[in-house]
Structure formats: C-alpha cells, structure tokens
Amino acid sequence: GAGVSQSPSNKVTEKGKDVELRCDPISGHTALYWYRQSLGQGLEFLIYFQGNSAPDKSGLPSDRFSAERTGGSVSTLTIQRTQQEDSAVYLCASSPFSGGLIGEQYFGPGTRLTVT
Amino acid sequence: LAKTTQPISMDSYEGQEVNITCSHNNIATNDYITWYQQFPSQGPRFIIQGYKTKVTNEVASLFIPADRKSSTLSLPRVSLSDTAVYYCLVGDEGGSYIPTFGRGTSLIVHP
Numbered sequence: 312g313a314g315v316s317q318s319p320s321n322k323v324t325e326k327g328k329d330v331e332l333r334c335d336p337i338s339g340h341t342a343l344y345w346y347r348q349s350l351g352q353g354l355e356f357l358i359y360f361q362g363n364s365a366p367d368k369s370g371l372p373s374d375r376f377s378a379e380r381t382g383g384s385v386s387t388l389t390i391q392r393t394q395q396e397d398s399a400v401y402l403c404a405s406s407p408f409s410g411g412l413i414g415e416q417y418f419g420p421g422t423r424l425t426v427t
Numbered sequence: 428l429a430k431t432t433q434p435i436s437m438d439s440y441e442g443q444e445v446n447i448t449c450s451h452n453n454i455a456t457n458d459y460i461t462w463y464q465q466f467p468s469q470g471p472r473f474i475i476q477g478y479k480t481k482v483t484n485e486v487a488s489l490f491i492p493a494d495r496k497s498s499t500l501s502l503p504r505v506s507l508s509d510t511a512v513y514y515c516l517v518g519d520e521g522g523s524y525i526p527t528f529g530r531g532t533s534l535i536v537h538p
Contacts, residue, residue: 346528353514353528353529354471354526354528356528402471415461415476416471416473416526417473418469418470418471418472420469421469
C-alpha cells in the first residue's frame with residue numbers, strides 16, 4: 312500500500328520567505344509526527360498530532376513554526392520568515408498507535424529545505 | 428524521559444555479527460525499547476521493538492537484560508547494505524512523550 316508521502320521533495324527559498332511543507336500519512340494512521348534533521352545530526356522532534364490535536368508543541372524551535380492537521384489526515388508544517396538555520400531535511404512519520412505509544416513509526420522521504 | 432546513550436560509530440566486515448548496545452539507565456516501568464535504521468537521504472525505518480528478554484524478527488534480535496537498563500541490537504551476518512545509522516528509542520504510551528532519536532550509531536560495514 313501507499314506509504315507516507317511528503318511534498319515538495321526539495322524546496323529552495325530566500326531568507327524571509329514563508330514555506331509550507333506537506334505530509335500525507337498512511338490512511339487510517341491516527342498519530343503523525345514532524346521531525347527535523349540537519350546535516351550529520353540526529354532527528355529533532357518538532358510536533359506530534361493525535362488525530363487533529365497536538366498534545367505537545369514544545370519541540371517547535373520558535374514561534375515562526377506552526378503545524379496543523381485536518382480531517383485526521385494531511386498535515387502542513389509552516390515556517391514563516393525563514394532563516395538560514397532552518398535549512399534541514401524535514402521528516403514526517405505516521406503511526407497507527409494512539410496515546411503516544413512508541414510503536415512503529417512509518418517515515419516519509421522528507422523535504423529538503425534550503426534557505427539562501 | 429529515559430535518556431539513551433549509544434556509541435557514535437562502529438565498524439564491521441561482511442558476514443560478521445554486529446551488536447550495538449544502548450544504555451538507558453533511568454528506563455521507566457512502562458517504557459518500551461525501539462530501534463530504527465536510517466540510510467542516507469531516507470527517513471528512518473523501524474527494525475524491532477521489545478520490552479524485556481529477547482525479541483527476534485527476520486531482520487534482527489533485541490536482547491534486554493532483566494534490569495532493562497540497557498539493550499543490544501544484534502544484526503546477524505551483516506552485508507554492505509547494512510551500512511546505516513541505528514537509533515535506540517525508549518518511551519511509553521503516555522500521552523505526552525517526545526521521541527528522542529539522538530545521533531544514533533553509524534555502522535560501516537567493510538568488504
């Protein structure tokens with residue numbers, strides 16, 4: 312079946328512009344996660360959705376970052392007024408588990424964001 | 428949240444068994460232990476998850492001692508394609524947890 316998809320795969324933007332990153336989770340998965348991975352680094356947790364609600368937003372690096380999820384499916388991560396330090400690969404994952412259980416997370420291919 | 432410690436890197440050769448140990452001294456009673464594998468330019472992929480003793484699947488084995496303060500991922504007879512970064516995660520089913528992947532262990536398999 313279809314896995315997690317993300318779009319765009321690559322995004323180059325100028326400093327100060329806003330960007331939207333999209334994640335389509337596996338159908339029926341209730342949990343959705345956003346991570347950020349800088350070159351050579353581990354994954355940095357950003358935000359987690361259970362259904363359409365986000366129990367924990369503490370991982371968002373600044374108030375320029377926001378995310379929403381509608382219909383318990385598609386999620387959008389928005390970065391306003393992008394800065395060069397926002398350059399990274401943004402990964403989305405979904406899981407059929409609820410309640411924050413660390414079960415298997417299925418990752419998408421990521422969006423590589425480059426801020427010039 | 429339980430903090431995990433893994434070696435930064437490991438080297439092995441084709442056909443050998445590789446064991447990667449993760450320390451999680453303050454693991455909580457309800458915490459599970461999960462391992463992921465990540466290839467360059469790809470998202471991580473689930474390998475195995477366990478709570479105690481031993482878990483085995485078609486890819487790997489996970490050994491967890493009785494005190495659960497560490498766990499060992501065992502990859503039998505590695506090949507060049509097993510070269511990747513391996514992450515150990517510890518967490519429970521609490522409603523407010525933050526998956527911490529850390530920097531993982533970079534495994535390089537040599538011919």
